[in-house]
Amino acid sequence: MSHRLLLVDDEPFNLELMTELLEAAGYETVCAESGEQAWDILQRQGSSLSTVLLDKMMPGLNGFDVLKRIKNTPELNFLPVIMQTAINSPASVQEGMEAGAFYYLTKPFSRDMLLAVVKAAHSHWDRHQAFRELAKQHLDALAQLQQAEFRLRTLKEAQTVTALLARTCPQPEKVATGLFELMVNAVEHGNLGISYEEKTRLQADGDWESELERRQRDPILGQREVSIRFLREPDGFSFTIQDMGEGFDWQQYEDCPAASLMASHGRGILIARKLSFDQVEYQGKGNCVVARIQRQG
Template sequence: MPHKLLLVDDEPFNLELMAELLQDAGYETQQAENGEIAWDILAREGEQYSTVLLDKMMPGMSGFDVLKKIKAEPRLEFLPVIMQTAMGAASSVQEGLAAGAFYYLTKPFSRDMLLAIVEAAVGHWDRYAHFRELANLHVDALRHLRSATFRCRSHREAQAVTALLAKTCPQPERVATGLFELLVNAIEHGNLEISYEQKSQLMASGDWEQELDNRLRSPAYAEREVAVEFVHQGDRVQFAIEDMGPGFDWAYYQDAEPASLMNSHGRGILIARKLSFDDLHYQGKGNRVVATVSLA
């Protein structure tokens, strides 16, 4: 079943152009010509959509107003919202990201850029939906788990560890989304030393999956694992994730404003910080991160 996207823009030409490009790529689309109509659709059937593409500057209810309503609604708060704007100013981008936007597209944008960002947003939604389903499984015994250590190398293994450990928390799907992002960062950018720029190029050329598999098989990285330490202490749960890579300048990403977190490690860390954990901080050379969930 194709993913359904909500396109919101007060310019009919922009709506038609986006709809044509996205439908050609296999997506189902619904159009809304202003913020009021968009919010009415989302309030009634928001769960049907995988991503919203939202023009920021519209008369009446602006795109930013719609974004705030989406993030304030528990049913929709994890729905990825891609903001579109003609303004490239850092303050404009920062405002949207801080409010929960998944990404920013600055007009005019290319077909390839549009499809790449939508694919990333839809993938994020799919992971959230997957973990939400897993969270409904009956695993009461995990509520009594006090400490554990896991090791993983691949995305598949990371997904299994995430699905299990997230169930130790009151809102497992919320925790799972951020925990998986941190594990993916540890695998890709840590153990396998793939930079954001390299990943972007590989995805654009269609060689990403093959390169990921090649590095996992390479003797240079074959012995590297990501360690996940779980500890339940009174009114909090902590996850410590440590990879065997060279680390990175974590202080920059720890303190940077959301507008600057669009490059290597940025979006995964932003999602984890803003949506999944009550506290998140890196240690040492940046190959160890501790994420905390309050149970209070």
């Protein structure tokens, strides 16, 4: 599947450079030299885009203005936005996070960093689109489900359970995105014991998938299970996900570290909190998380 990217920058040289790098990597691109032009493209062609690379500082309609419009438009608010900035400061990154950016690039950036972050962005979009299609299947009886419990060990099983449980909620594809991210964390970081630093190194070395498969074949780690409990409550829905790992220092993720917006992974909790659930609460040593959705109306 070809991915179509919108590149927005008021500097023609920057647009030319990004276009050359991304098209050489197999992406299709469309360019805008201003926020106004970008917004016009988004309104007309937004459904054909899978990622936006958006310059922060532009005259007229700046990057944050465009970002806020994207996040306030239901048809576009799941579109991953990679903010570009020459200002490498926690305050600037935090500002972008609050506006809805989940990916960040500091100028000047390398080819490898650009491609890694774009790949992470469109992978997030691909999962959302896949869950959106699954949500269209005729599983209406799940709207009457009151409670359920599943156990799983692999990411493939997690995807199947996610698609099923998301159908219990009014906006299945929205719930599915965050629910899957929490289950991925439980499998990878919880049961299989892969730390954030290890995943960063493994991805950089191209060894990530082989290491994941190796650990899933391990006679001890590979037998660990993730349990997920669904409960329909009077005021909404809750999902309780528990793994068999050692837990982690979840308190430091109460507010997402700005640094996580500048890496190619590590945004699962942020995505769950910002896009999918009204509340995400870690308990105990961190190997149990409860995600809640409040009933509307």
